Amino acid sequence: MTVSAIEFTRLGAPKLHLFAMKCDKCKELSPWWERSHCYKCGHDTLTEFELAGKGEITNYTVVYYPPREFLGQEPYVVGHILMDEGVTLPAPVMGVAPDAVEVGTRVAATLRRMKLGHEGDIYYSYKFVVDDDPAPKKAAPARRAAAKKPAAKKPAAKKPAPRRPAARKK
Amino acid sequence: MSMRVGVLGIGKTPHKIQHEKSLKDLGVEAGRKAMADAGVDPSEIQMLYVGNVGSVGFNYENSTALMAAHHLGVVPAGAVRVEAACGTGAWALHLGCVAIASGLYDTVMVLGMEKMNDLATVEGTSIIAQAADSKEEYFSGLTFPSGTALTARKYMQAYGVSEEDLAHTSVKNHFYGARNPSAHLRFECTVEEVMNSPKVADPLKLYEVCPMTDAASALVLCREEILRAQPNRPQVYVTATSMASGTWYQASDTLDDAYNLFHRPATRAYEMAGVTAKDIDVAEIYNSFAIQEPLGIEGLGFAKMGQGWKGAKDGSTWLDGKIAVNPSGGLLCKGHPLGATGATQAVDIVEQLRGTAPEGMQRADAEIGISACRGGPGSVGAIHIYQRLEG
Ligand SMILES: [Zn+2]
Numbered sequence: 001m002t003v004s005a006i007e008f009t010r011l012g013a014p015k016l017h018l019f020a021m022k023c024d025k026c027k028e029l030s031p032w033w034e035r036s037h038c039y040k041c042g043h044d045t046l047t048e049f050e051l052a053g054k055g056e057i058t059n060y061t062v063v064y065y066p067p068r069e070f071l072g073q074e075p076y077v078v079g080h081i082l083m084d085e086g087v088t089l090p091a092p093v094m095g096v097a098p099d100a101v102e103v104g105t106r107v108a109a110t111l112r113r114m115k116l117g118h119e120g121d122i123y124y125s126y127k128f129v130v131d132d133d134p135a136p137k138k139a140a141p142a143r144r145a146a147a148k149k150p151a152a153k154k155p156a157a158k159k160p161a162p163r164r165p166a167a168r169k170k
Numbered sequence: 171m172s173m174r175v176g177v178l179g180i181g182k183t184p185h186k187i188q189h190e191k192s193l194k195d196l197g198v199e200a201g202r203k204a205m206a207d208a209g210v211d212p213s214e215i216q217m218l219y220v221g222n223v224g225s226v227g228f229n230y231e232n233s234t235a236l237m238a239a240h241h242l243g244v245v246p247a248g249a250v251r252v253e254a255a256c257g258t259g260a261w262a263l264h265l266g267c268v269a270i271a272s273g274l275y276d277t278v279m280v281l282g283m284e285k286m287n288d289l290a291t292v293e294g295t296s297i298i299a300q301a302a303d304s305k306e307e308y309f310s311g312l313t314f315p316s317g318t319a320l321t322a323r324k325y326m327q328a329y330g331v332s333e334e335d336l337a338h339t340s341v342k343n344h345f346y347g348a349r350n351p352s353a354h355l356r357f358e359c360t361v362e363e364v365m366n367s368p369k370v371a372d373p374l375k376l377y378e379v380c381p382m383t384d385a386a387s388a389l390v391l392c393r394e395e396i397l398r399a400q401p402n403r404p405q406v407y408v409t410a411t412s413m414a415s416g417t418w419y420q421a422s423d424t425l426d427d428a429y430n431l432f433h434r435p436a437t438r439a440y441e442m443a444g445v446t447a448k449d450i451d452v453a454e455i456y457n458s459f460a461i462q463e464p465l466g467i468e469g470l471g472f473a474k475m476g477q478g479w480k481g482a483k484d485g486s487t488w489l490d491g492k493i494a495v496n497p498s499g500g501l502l503c504k505g506h507p508l509g510a511t512g513a514t515q516a517v518d519i520v521e522q523l524r525g526t527a528p529e530g531m532q533r534a535d536a537e538i539g540i541s542a543c544r545g546g547p548g549s550v551g552a553i554h555i556y557q558r559l560e561g
Contacts, residue, residue, distance in 0.1 A: 007305070011305055011306065014306075015309065030422075031307075031419070031421055031422070032306075033303060033306040033307060033419070034422075039422055059320050059323050059324055059327070060320075060323070060372075061312075061316040061317075061319035061320050061323065061371045061372055061373075061374075062316075062369065062371065062372035063311060063312075063313060063315075063316045063371055064368070064369050064370055064371060064372075065291065065292070065295060065313065065315065065370055065371070066292070066295070066311065066313065067292065067295045067296040067299055067311075067313060068292045068293060068295075068296055069296070070311050071292065073311070075369075076311060078310055078311050078312055078316055078320075080320060080421060088421050088422075089421065090307060090310045090312055090320075090420065090421050091310050092310060092311050098372065103327075114309065114311070115311070123309075125309060125310075
């Protein structure tokens with residue numbers, strides 16, 4: 001889990017700016033780390049696809065024994081979040097007691113401190129908090145609808161985040 | 171193709187925390203035992219395949235195959251270290267089998283070794299997490315236990331299985347682990363005790379998680395003719411070796427993927443050995459977390475998808491059941507010395523086929539065995555079949 005500060009400037013973008021990768025051929029969405037080929041059809045060209053930042057918990061675990069960089073946060077909840085656009089991302093869920101997590105809970109992305117690096121530096125990334133807004137109409141394709149509405153709860157710092165990480169150290 | 175690779179000798183160290191021994195000490199101990207058992211001199215070893223995952227992190231040393239070659243006295247035999255996450259030891263065995271089956275070598279050694287307890291658990295957890303995409307997916311705070319916990323919940327959701335149902339797997343493993351003098355954890359437990367053991371990564375509890383262990387295991391392999399020429403030795407052969415890769419991400423690892431991780435290489439292995447799942451007497455199935463045992467049972471074709479957990483409850487995967495699964499206590503009790511595990515599974519199955527497994531662990535008249543090792547979020551599947559084939 002150790003990431004150097006230099007490496008983070010290279011790998012940081014998806015942690016500060018929420019997107020998925022969309023297959024140019026079959027349009028399947030994959031998590032942002034699938035940049036080389038589409039997991040569904042194998043096509044090798046994918047394009048970044050902005051996510052609105054909302055979804056629901058489909059699976060979760062509670063981490064009681066964290067790696068060093070997460071020490072002090074335990075026990076913490078990590079969920080599989082099915083984004084409204086149809087891609088699943090693993091991420092911490094904040095503000096829910098470990099014994100009160102429920103599959104189906106609506107959540108929204110927010111930018112938070114993720115962990116302390118081994119050089120004492122602070123890493124930020126997306127986490128999720130419980131979302132009080134109602135779910136988008138189930139059957140309707142949530143994709144466009146969700147994208148139109150500006151995500152109110154996102155912290156100002158990250159909404160128009162550039163593709164390149166803003167967190168580059170001086 | 172069919173394949174017969176003779177198992178000339180086996181050796182293993184105790185599996186436990188061994189502060190008084192180094193990685194080198196463990197490798198030498200297991201390697202020497204295997205050579206003594208095989209009745210070969212170090213000079214007869216023509217190639218050394220070492221499975222070792224994390225020495226750079228756990229022990230601050232690299233090139234551990236060369237270290238082992240020197241200290242085992244097999245110089246100038248070639249020596250190389252192989253790494254494929256928790257499938258590492260099985261991969262070393264695969265390379266050893268390929269080396270013999272190719273006809274290039276007469277006698278080789280396979281050595282799996284890992285020394286995990288020089289560091290605190292929290293550091294070890296970080297090192298183990300490097301067997302997944304620790305920079306990206308596991309940046310979310312996931313660890314191997316919690317990643318596998320997600321799989322466990324997926325399994326419970328998909329098949330309507332309860333935590334109590336799954337707890338029987340730990341009960342079975344601990345029943346045999348208590349009888350295994352080489353095991354790290356040697357105590358029996360009940361379903362209630364499993365359920366009440368502390369949470370590690372919900373829904374996984376302590377008794378469903380393997381300990382970090384220091385150990386090494388070794389095998390001396392040879393051409394069939396060499397073993398045939400020594401009819402007084404147990405005639406145990408590796409008759410199939412089959413490797414596969416799978417997904418590198420927990421988030422996209424479906425239950426189908428988990429099934430296929432073993433199903434695909436197992437199908438090839440059964441074909442290679444000319445046997446079927448029904449013929450298997452005894453199996454060592456990777457279970458660093460209890461949920462992986464039912465998944466493995468299904469992937470190997472011993473039960474339908476969603477049914478693999480039942481055998482531990484109804485007895486059919488106990489020692490005298492339809493098939494004995496993990497009569498060693500599995501990784502849950504032996505511990506999981508990453509690079510050694512695949513080799514330990516092999517040694518344990520060979521003991522079964524030789525009829526020399528410890529009391530209370532021996533499957534009666536075991537003739538055909540299988541070992542299934544896996545690693546990463548769902549990234550490596552490794553199958554070996556072993557048979558006792560008298561003249
Ligand atoms: Zn595609």
